[in-house]
Amino acid sequence: MREDICSIPINDVFLPKDGCPFCRMRDMLEDRMAVYITGAAMMEPDIRIETNRLGFCQEHFNQILAKGHKLSVALMLESLLKQVQEEIFPEDGKPNPKKIAAAVHAREHSCFVCDNLEKNTQHLMGSFLALWRKDPDFRKLYREQDHICLTHYGAVMEAAQKLPKKEFAEFYTVTTRLAKQYLETVTGDVSHFCQMFDYRSVGGDWGNSVDAVERAITWLTTRQPITDQDSGEKNR
Numbered sequence: 001m002r003e004d005i006c007s008i009p010i011n012d013v014f015l016p017k018d019g020c021p022f023c024r025m026r027d028m029l030e031d032r033m034a035v036y037i038t039g040a041a042m043m044e045p046d047i048r049i050e051t052n053r054l055g056f057c058q059e060h061f062n063q064i065l066a067k068g069h070k071l072s073v074a075l076m077l078e079s080l081l082k083q084v085q086e087e088i089f090p091e092d093g094k095p096n097p098k099k100i101a102a103a104v105h106a107r108e109h110s111c112f113v114c115d116n117l118e119k120n121t122q123h124l125m126g127s128f129l130a131l132w133r134k135d136p137d138f139r140k141l142y143r144e145q146d147h148i149c150l151t152h153y154g155a156v157m158e159a160a161q162k163l164p165k166k167e168f169a170e171f172y173t174v175t176t177r178l179a180k181q182y183l184e185t186v187t188g189d190v191s192h193f194c195q196m197f198d199y200r201s202v203g204g205d206w207g208n209s210v211d212a213v214e215r216a217i218t219w220l221t222t223r224q225p226i227t228d229q230d231s232g233e234k235n236r
């Protein structure tokens with residue numbers, strides 16, 4: 001992966017103060033990768049070797065399909081499918097169910113974008129902490145974030161282990177407030193949503209609970225739920 005694809009201006013990511021800033025950072029990386037994979041990378045054999053080896057998870061297949069020309073995706077799939085055939089259905093040797101299951105399992109759990117995201121996120125977390133340590137304005141900007149989602153609370157805590165003890169105490173207080181306060185708010189909103197279905201609430205005020213379910217799922221998973229799937233029968 002070319003380095004410039006993944007160089008993200010940390011300060012800019014934190015400016016909007018809307019949602020989780022690390023989700024925004026991830027979105028920015030994903031966006032650039034999807035454009036790159038179906039664009040410039042089509043001419044780079046090294047990248048094709050890696051995309052054939054790792055494939056993509058469903059989330060990232062969706063993203064590259066949304067960003068790139070369908071022909072680019074088809075060309076990538078052509079060599080990817082051939083490699084899958086060689087791995088899962090080898091021409092020689094006795095059938096080995098354990099090996100087949102392991103090969104399929106490995107495929108299901110590997111993704112070129114996820115792999116690169118993880119590597120680059122670790123690097124970006126380091127840059128983020130360095131900026132937090134040296135820049136008082138950025139510390140203020142960080143304090144003023146709307147919230148931090150569950151996944152990124154964990155990721156930030158993992159990175160923060162490297163901070164000196166005294167700085168960690170301040171960082172921990174601010175970060176934990178951003179994650180925990182939002183959890184408390186969203187929990188209250190979900191309860192309010194549930195209460196609104198009680199007959200005693202008829203005509204009551206929904207307050208901030210209308211999108212509480214979506215916000216709770218987004219906080220737990222880092223992704224907004226897709227609710228337009230037609231699953232046929234539904235428990236309403």
Ligand SMILES: [Zn+2]
Pocket residue numbers: 020021022023024148149150151152222
């Ligand atoms: Zn997040």
Ligand SMILES: [Zn+2]
Pocket residue numbers: 056057058059060111112113114115
């Ligand atoms: Zn993925």
